Amino acid sequence: QSVVTQPPSASGTPGQRVTISCSGSSPNIGSNYVYWYQQVPGTAPKLLIYRSDQRPSGVPDRFSGSKSGTSASLAISGVRSEDEADYYCAVWDDSLSGPVFGGGTKLTVL
Amino acid sequence: QVQLVESGGGLVKPGGSLRLSCEASGFTFSDYYMSWIRQAPGKGLEWISYISSSGSTINYADSVKGRFTISRDNAKNSLYLQMNSLRGEDTAVYYCARDYFASGSYSRFDPWGQGTLVTVSS
Numbered sequence: 334q335s336v337v338t339q340p341p342s343a344s345g346t347p348g349q350r351v352t353i354s355c356s357g358s359s360p361n362i363g364s365n366y367v368y369w370y371q372q373v374p375g376t377a378p379k380l381l382i383y384r385s386d387q388r389p390s391g392v393p394d395r396f397s398g399s400k401s402g403t404s405a406s407l408a409i410s411g412v413r414s415e416d417e418a419d420y421y422c423a424v425w426d427d428s429l430s431g432p433v434f435g436g437g438t439k440l441t442v443l
Numbered sequence: 444q445v446q447l448v449e450s451g452g453g454l455v456k457p458g459g460s461l462r463l464s465c466e467a468s469g470f471t472f473s474d475y476y477m478s479w480i481r482q483a484p485g486k487g488l489e490w491i492s493y494i495s496s497s498g499s500t501i502n503y504a505d506s507v508k509g510r511f512t513i514s515r516d517n518a519k520n521s522l523y524l525q526m527n528s529l530r531g532e533d534t535a536v537y538y539c540a541r542d543y544f545a546s547g548s549y550s551r552f553d554p555w556g557q558g559t560l561v562t563v564s565s
Contacts (some may be wrong), residue, residue: 335487368550369490377538378488380553389553421488426548431504432478432550434488 336426337361339435345412346443353438355405355422361433363423367405369398372419373436381420382407409440417442445469445554447539452559459529459563465522465539465556473497473517478552479524481535489535490550492524493542507533530564536560536561 337357345351355367362412369382380389382398385405405424409416422435451463465477478493491504492513501513512525522539537559540552 365549368548368552370552372488377555377557378545379555380551383543383548383551383553389499423488423550423552431502432490434490437487 335436336429336433337422337424337435339420339438340421341436342439342441344441344443347408348411348412350439351409351412353407353409353420353440355407355424355435357403357405357424359403360428361403361424361426362400362405363403364427367398367400368423369396369407370421371416372421372425374418378421412440412442414442416440419442445541447541447554447556449556449559450537451539452537452561454562454564455529455561456565457530460525460527461529461561463514463524463526463537463539463561465524467520467522467541470541472515472520476544477515477522478540478542478557479513479522480538480540481533482533482538482558483532486535493544494522496545526561528562529561531563534561534563 366384370378371381372378385400386398399406399410419437421437424432446468449465455461481489486513491507494501494513510528514523538555540555
């Protein structure tokens with residue numbers, strides 16, 4: 334059981350806006366930046382968002398991140414079939430003195 | 444290009460040992476922290492250890508503390524994970540990842556290797 338919680342699944346039709354939440358508490362999301370990773374089945378995870386709302390070069394601008402209080406969100410505007418993947422949030426936890434991952438959200442594009 | 448390649452996975456009996464390696468290329472390995480992260484079959488990601496650029500600072504998740512040892516050889520651009528007293532719950536794909544801890548990005552792992560599968564079973 335992770336200290337940060339994600340919904341196990343999310344879905345959307347092509348072109349829709351989809352959001353995935355990551356809920357935590359004061360020692361983690363409340364105090365630190367949130368990171369998002371995309372894992373296409375059978376491949377290694379890939380960094381999608383860093384420092385809560387920054388996109389690495391090469392990541393399409395339809396992906397965006399935000400954080401408020403002890404929660405964070407990943408939004409995908411205009412979802413595409415190739416976005417079908419597992420998405421994980423990650424954040425440092427001051428109490429555990431280490432990084433923690435959310436349980437992951439499986440995105441299905443209908 | 445920046446690349447990480449893990450090796451050393453395989454089948455091991457409970458209580459056994461295994462040493463994983465991760466060879467880095469395309470960046471100045473000695474400038475970065477490095478981490479090991481694992482993923483049990485069909486499960487989520489679990490960070491297990493990081494090591495500082497010089498090797499002087501090390502941290503482990505409680506789940507592996509006392510059983511696993513992380514190390515690095517900057518001359519060989521290589522990261523290692525010595526795994527002892529292995530258990531069934533250690534069965535997972537093990538990834539190495541470049542870690543941006545030193546720059547204040549405490550959960551930024553980029554890039555990741557392709558992973559190596561460790562199976563603990565009798």
